[in-house]
Amino acid sequence: MTMTDEEQLHGSFVDFxxxxxxxxxxxKFFQRCLQVLPERYSSLETSRLTIVFFALSGLDVLDALDxxxxxxxxxWIYSLQVLPTDDQSNLGRCGFRGSSHIGVPYSxxxxxxxxxxxxxxxxxxxxxxASLIILGDDLSRVNKxxxxxxLKALQLEDGSFYAVPEGSENDxxxxxxxxxxxxxxxxxxxxxxxxxxxxxxxxxxxxxGIGQGAGLESHGGSTFCAxxxxxxxGKLEEVFPKRELDRIRRxxxxxxxxxxxxxxxxxxxxCYSFWVGATLELLDVFRYTNFEKNRNYILSTQDRLVGGFAxxxxxxxxxxxxxxxxxxxxxxxxxxxxxxxxxxxxxDRALEHMQQLHRTWxxxxx
Amino acid sequence: xxxxxxxEMTSKRRDWGDCSATTDLRFIAAATxxxxxxxxxxxxxxVRFSPPRCPDWRRSPGRGWTRGRRKERRSRRWxxxxxxxxxxxxxxxxxxxxxxVFDYFRALLKxxxxxxxxxxxxxxxxxxxxxxxxxxxxxxxLLQALQKDLREEMRYITAIIEDQPKNYQVWHxxxxxxxxxxxPSEELDFIAExxxxxxxxxHAWQHRQWVIQEYKLWDGELDYVEELLEEDVRNNSAWNxxxxxxxxxxxxxxxxxxxxxxxxxxxxxxxxxxxESAWNYLKGILQDRGLSSHPGLLEQVLxxxxxxxxxxxxxxxxxxxxxxxxxxxxxxxxxEPLSKALVLCELLARETDTIRKEYWRYVARSLQTRFGSGDxxxxxxxxxxxxxxxxD
Numbered sequence: 001m002t003m004t005d006e007e008q009l010h011g012s013f014v015d016f017x018x019x020x021x022x023x024x025x026x027x028k029f030f031q032r033c034l035q036v037l038p039e040r041y042s043s044l045e046t047s048r049l050t051i052v053f054f055a056l057s058g059l060d061v062l063d064a065l066d067x068x069x070x071x072x073x074x075x076w077i078y079s080l081q082v083l084p085t086d087d088q089s090n091l092g093r094c095g096f097r098g099s100s101h102i103g104v105p106y107s108x109x110x111x112x113x114x115x116x117x118x119x120x121x122x123x124x125x126x127x128x129x130a131s132l133i134i135l136g137d138d139l140s141r142v143n144k145x146x147x148x149x150x151l152k153a154l155q156l157e158d159g160s161f162y163a164v165p166e167g168s169e170n171d172x173x174x175x176x177x178x179x180x181x182x183x184x185x186x187x188x189x190x191x192x193x194x195x196x197x198x199x200x201x202x203x204x205x206x207x208x209g210i211g212q213g214a215g216l217e218s219h220g221g222s223t224f225c226a227x228x229x230x231x232x233x234g235k236l237e238e239v240f241p242k243r244e245l246d247r248i249r250r251x252x253x254x255x256x257x258x259x260x261x262x263x264x265x266x267x268x269x270x271c272y273s274f275w276v277g278a279t280l281e282l283l284d285v286f287r288y289t290n291f292e293k294n295r296n297y298i299l300s301t302q303d304r305l306v307g308g309f310a311x312x313x314x315x316x317x318x319x320x321x322x323x324x325x326x327x328x329x330x331x332x333x334x335x336x337x338x339x340x341x342x343x344x345x346x347x348d349r350a351l352e353h354m355q356q357l358h359r360t361w362x363x364x365x366x
Numbered sequence: 367x368x369x370x371x372x373x374e375m376t377s378k379r380r381d382w383g384d385c386s387a388t389t390d391l392r393f394i395a396a397a398t399x400x401x402x403x404x405x406x407x408x409x410x411x412x413v414r415f416s417p418p419r420c421p422d423w424r425r426s427p428g429r430g431w432t433r434g435r436r437k438e439r440r441s442r443r444w445x446x447x448x449x450x451x452x453x454x455x456x457x458x459x460x461x462x463x464x465x466x467v468f469d470y471f472r473a474l475l476k477x478x479x480x481x482x483x484x485x486x487x488x489x490x491x492x493x494x495x496x497x498x499x500x501x502x503x504x505x506x507x508l509l510q511a512l513q514k515d516l517r518e519e520m521r522y523i524t525a526i527i528e529d530q531p532k533n534y535q536v537w538h539x540x541x542x543x544x545x546x547x548x549x550p551s552e553e554l555d556f557i558a559e560x561x562x563x564x565x566x567x568x569h570a571w572q573h574r575q576w577v578i579q580e581y582k583l584w585d586g587e588l589d590y591v592e593e594l595l596e597e598d599v600r601n602n603s604a605w606n607x608x609x610x611x612x613x614x615x616x617x618x619x620x621x622x623x624x625x626x627x628x629x630x631x632x633x634x635x636x637x638x639x640x641x642e643s644a645w646n647y648l649k650g651i652l653q654d655r656g657l658s659s660h661p662g663l664l665e666q667v668l669x670x671x672x673x674x675x676x677x678x679x680x681x682x683x684x685x686x687x688x689x690x691x692x693x694x695x696x697x698x699x700x701x702e703p704l705s706k707a708l709v710l711c712e713l714l715a716r717e718t719d720t721i722r723k724e725y726w727r728y729v730a731r732s733l734q735t736r737f738g739s740g741d742x743x744x745x746x747x748x749x750x751x752x753x754x755x756x757x758d
Binding site: 121168218247263265287 | 537
């Protein structure tokens with residue numbers, strides 16, 4: 001072998017290492033997320049359940065759920081359910097909490113414990129239900145009517161949602177969470193669909209992307225939330241005629257630079273490979289993106305030592321970017337990854353389990 | 367109501383008193399029958415705070431609410447989180463861990479206590495975790511119940527936002543205080559200050575739009591937008607704000623306004639041709655009236671193509687020709703705009719926007735299908751769409 005050949009061989013080995021997907025590192029990364037989080041994540045205390053969702057769904061997509069203690073996690077998630085009190089006076093506050101941060105006594109069953117400030121959070125109800133489904137639970141201990149009552153209490157006149165009944169900001173993120181909750185519980189009485197789709201329509205920007213609300217800058221995250229919510233409702237083509245869908249397609253597909261960014265003239269970020277990628281998939285044009293450049297970018301943000309992915313290369317990984325990096329790879333058909341449902345954001349396996357549950361509910365209905 | 371003995375807080379130091387009071391404090395947290403420690407033990411994942419390594423109970427506030435400078439920010443929060451319980455019988459000075467602060471918070475929350483000490487505690491808790499929305503809500507309840515000085519609260523939230531401008535809760539809190547005071551007079555300047563540090567901060571822009579719309583503060587905003595575009599013509603948030611202001615004031619229906627905006631945008635494009643934001647704005651304000659209906663526009667863009675070309679310009683031309691075809695509605699003369707559009711799609715695919723080559727070929731096929739006559743002399747694009755990726 002000549003020197004040139006050797007160099008070439010060595011070179012291509014090095015290239016391969018740099019861009020290979022380190023499955024086992026990511027499994028370990030998510031396992032650690034389910035155990036202890038370092039102090040720098042203390043700001044995530046009230047949303048710990050979302051971290052659990054990222055880890056569980058991430059492991060599911062990696063087909064590594066066997067490393068998880070399913071019964072123990074299931075119990076913990078149920079302990080976060082805000083259940084109706086004896087007198088049912090707190091129905092508008094029911095759903096799931098993000099963690100035990102309020103200090104309500106541990107309990108996995110009702111009746112609920114009265115507490116002046118204990119209430120659910122829409123993103124926790126969404127990720128709680130999704131996590132239970134991923135764990136293969138049958139949702140039999142979920143008080144579905146209470147969850148839906150809690151959801152109804154969060155919707156505003158303009159169609160958007162608060163996160164909590166005490167009040168908070170309201171935007172497209174919570175519209176998406178609400179749609180996921182109704183979809184998973186197979187019950188759309190939890191929201192006024194007409195008002196919600198009206199909010200979505202009004203949030204479309206002059207540049208054909210979708211913002212967090214009317215007048216706000218179009219953004220990859222809110223565009224995903226809007227389009228995915230409409231798909232879950234089965235209303236995409238009713239709300240946006242073909243001409244408008246084409247315009248949205250154009251806005252989305254222009255987000256690819258190598259990886260994807262969230263807004264024009266902003267830097268790319270791994271998580272948009274999912275937010276924008278999934279939107280393009282829902283709009284049936286993801287196949288026209290450049291898979292290779294997308295893949296190379298996502299893998300450039302992989303942390304080879306610690307596992308997980310970061311938003312940018314040579315940055316610290318975190319559970320959110322680890323999860324969405326993997327989902328982004330799943331969209332392009334990376335081998336050994338389960339497919340992810342682009343609207344509901346769970347694996348096809350978990351979705352099948354949910355669909356089976358829905359069939360069971362329908363059959364047991366009189 | 368049971369009154370718990372509690373050390374008084376001095377205004378100068380956060381001195382929580384002697385150790386016997388500290389012991390009382392721990393007893394207080396447990397007295398409410400809180401089993402949060404037990405539930406924390408059972409919960410997974412735990413957020414365990416790393417054991418503190420050194421005692422550092424020096425705190426900077428006490429001078430009043432100082433605006434956190436970026437340099438200080440990290441060390442001040444580090445200080446707060448590394449505080450530990452130092453029970454020194456000789457010195458009697460104590461400080462508390464994060465768990466202490468929140469155990470104490472949980473106890474007061476359960477009681478729904480409305481007191482100065484509760485308010486002071488929310489300040490501590492916020493410094494440790496400004497993303498805890500329950501603490502913020504409780505603080506708002508206390509501010510109202512204790513009829514606190516909301517101007518003081520504005521100064522407080524100003525400092526917090528300066529320190530953590532990408533946190534949802536702090537902006538929501540500011541909005542609530544502004545609403546209670548019914549006084550937006552500080553807002554535009556404050557938001558401008560935050561935007562001067564990050565001129566695309568989505569929270570800042572959202573708050574700005576709320577203030578302007580709620581209190582009708584449209585005057586001067588277009589000037590502000592133009593200032594920002596002077597600084598950075600590629601600031602997509604500023605372009606969005608331009609649309610927000612114009613659409614809510616004069617509107618775009620007035621032909622002289624529309625023409626003014628078109629000329630302004632073309633001018634910016636000449637300064638920086640490779641700028642998606644400007645092209646999106648141009649298309650956005652014209653697309654519903656029909657790109658091909660705007661007199662002289664096609665000619666202006668074709669002229670620009672010679673000296674200030676970009677993928678966005680070419681795509682704009684494709685859209686313009688498509689609009690032309692649509693308004694012809696199947697009538698005569700479709701071959702020429704169709705053929706021009708197809709040639710431009712191929713130019714984008716092959717040369718100017720290769721990352722999207724599959725997409726541009728898909729666009730060409732759609733145009734062909736919709737407007738093509740099946741005439742063999744019209745160029746068609748013969749390519750297969752991308753199938754499976756190479757990674758299998």
